[in-house]
Amino acid sequence: MLNNLERIKIEKPVDKIIEQLRSLIISGDLKPGDKLPPERKLAERMGVGRLQVRDAIRKLEFYGIVKTLPQSGTIVAGLGISALEGLITDVLKIEQSDFKSLVETRVILEKQSAYFAALRRTDEDIVEMSNALEAYQANINSGMNAVEEDLLFHLKIAEASKNSVLKSLMMIITPDIVNSFISLEVCDDRNIEKPLDEHRRILQCIINQDAEAAADAMQEHLQDVLDYSNQVDLTKSKK
Amino acid sequence: MLNNLERIKIEKPVDKIIEQLRSLIISGDLKPGDKLPPERKLAERMGVGRLQVRDAIRKLEFYGIVKTLPQSGTIVAGLGISALEGLITDVLKIEQSDFKSLVETRVILEKQSAYFAALRRTDEDIVEMSNALEAYQANINSGMNAVEEDLLFHLKIAEASKNSVLKSLMMIITPDIVNSFISLEVCDDRNIEKPLDEHRRILQCIINQDAEAAADAMQEHLQDVLDYSNQVDLTKSKK
DNA sequence: GACCAGCATTTGGTTAACCAAAATAAAGGT
DNA sequence: ACCTTTATTTTGGTTAACCAAATGCTGGTC
Incomplete structure (x- = not known):
């Protein structure tokens, strides 16, 4: 508007x-x-x-x-x-990043983050990720906005990856992601159960130390957003 | 020292x-x-x-x-x-990134950068990358330090990827990479021909628009550094 | 009573003066 | 002639005062 x-x-x-x-x-x-x-x-x-x-x-x-x-x-x-x-x-010009590049890069970072997390997670990491997932679930069940808790879960995965630079980069682009989501009104209230299941599946893959599966699960989790970003890019190119 | x-x-x-x-x-x-x-x-x-x-x-x-x-x-x-x-x-703590995470993340970004560059490069991109490669080659042949030109070539690949965020993130971690290289004295003067050949191979894959091959070539190009970072990590843990 | 003009206060932005550490130049002793 | 020491200048860091815009309040008017 x-x-x-x-x-x-x-x-x-x-x-x-x-x-x-x-x-x-x-x-x-x-x-x-x-x-x-x-x-x-x-x-x-x-x-x-x-x-x-x-x-x-x-x-x-x-x-x-x-x-x-x-x-x-x-x-x-x-x-x-x-x-x-x-x-x-x-x-x-680093601030005026276009949405498509933003999402595309996020998928890259998140996939690798999940991959390394599956390889290197400690028991303590599992506790942290589980707690974040529970907080996310609690907010969803009570109908509240759970964007923060969603990101927190992803952040915990990045921590479990034991790659400080990867985590830092994710945190750098996270604010832009949030802003874009808000301004584009992507976070509508449909599909409140699906991402929750996907989160659980990702966590399970990480617990099982199956790196490939974790990366795939993360890819699938973000696929919807990726598809949406391509649509947005098409419509924006008409302008 | x-x-x-x-x-x-x-x-x-x-x-x-x-x-x-x-x-x-x-x-x-x-x-x-x-x-x-x-x-x-x-x-x-x-x-x-x-x-x-x-x-x-x-x-x-x-x-x-x-x-x-x-x-x-x-x-x-x-x-x-x-x-x-x-x-x-x-x-x-974003500045005191450990070397291993730095290199590991760089490989991720560079691989994806080469992948997208192969898919999306324009004819103009090819000219830019070729010029950067020639400048790199010229400095090597005259025995000069070619670190700048090396990075410039990688930067041109990032530009050809048409992903502004990916490029920005690479530029964020690049200075840290350079500093680490200098302080760790990685850039010794052996192996002056090998990276040049690898650069040429990467460029050829991008020109051919073979994304998988470009990513693999980039992976191989950075494999030495990645191996070295693991060694460093081991030696540092003894301290 | 609602609304708006005008004033006073608050708040981030800016300028100028000042400070201490560092680099440089100069003087003195060996 | 060379090195050490000292005085001066240079330079980034800091402080305090000031500025203009924005906010909130007050009083008056319709």
Whole structure:
């Protein structure tokens, strides 16, 4: 309904600064490893406040593009110029991920997560996953919204996979998943029993340490969403 | 050599603030959707400067946990409390990812990336990937370090996969990969021809639109690193 | 009584001044 | 001539004051 309003182009000032930093680096004389101009100089040259430059550097540092040493300076990290060129532009666009890519990637991560969880789960992991599943079931039975508990169950699987990066990436895309689901109104109240059964089946495969079956069960569980995302993509392409 | 020095526990103040915010949210009365205390109150209550609270909120906002509206307040985003509990703790630890998880996850992403690239690549993508491969080859032939060009080739494959999220995630973990490689000195100068051949083979599979073969070629290409990461993991567990 | 204009307060955003650590330059001693 | 030591400048980090927009309140008007 308010999707039309979302298109207000908010060119946040920090993004413009990042863009200028990008051209500064690409234009040449900033090899990886040597330090870029101090914050004051950058602020002055770009005609903006120093705090905004600071924020831009923070964001770049968060992505590992630069490394700032206190009271010493900010250096560009090991990643090279050629890679940076494509990198920074997409850092800016990382939020506007399209729904299809989002779901597609989620399926990949979840499948592997279930696969590794089946191989590596401990007894404690089983308890955690079972508890999450029960909370999910309880909310469904009382007719409440169970989106949180649904995600919590998937998160517990990721924990059982013993792969911290896999779990972190899943958590990174999870908020986008939720937002997309809400805005697209996918979470309608039909099919309240089916996902519950699928969750139970996934858990059973993990308990049995059958990795292939767990991955398949997860694939099937997410297949509906995947199909839906393809439909959405088709309808959106008409716009 | 300086790995011993890396263990200096730097409990950055902003992380402590995030931790306190977490307990604030979990402790109860902050339902998702309503706004948390203003920055000044938080700074006063925690006994820290306001700018640090500000940075913590920025970081949380970046992860989509909260949403800050200018001149109005900061609200916690849609994601629920139960999910947040596990989420924020790992946001703090997202940087210290262990090498094995890093490589393992990279293999997953790269395999799928090659798979989709084979299915969806355009003629323009082929040109881009070929150029990256040539640049890689040129640097190798002249005896220079080709890490950047190596990654650039993989990045072009991700672009050809037409999955923006997949590409973004790969770019998120790439800096960590590079840092780990450097600190562990994996990139020794032996085997300079083998990866080049593997790159060519991967590209050929993608051009042929043979998705399975492309994924297998990528798997084989990264198998050495994967094996090495398992060794490292074993040696590190002795420490 | 409902509604709206206008004022005061709240709140995130911004600026400028200041601080301490680090790097650099300079001086002095060997 | 070289190294050590010290003083100065540079640099990121921090604090406090200020700004503009947004919210809530108040009083008046219809």
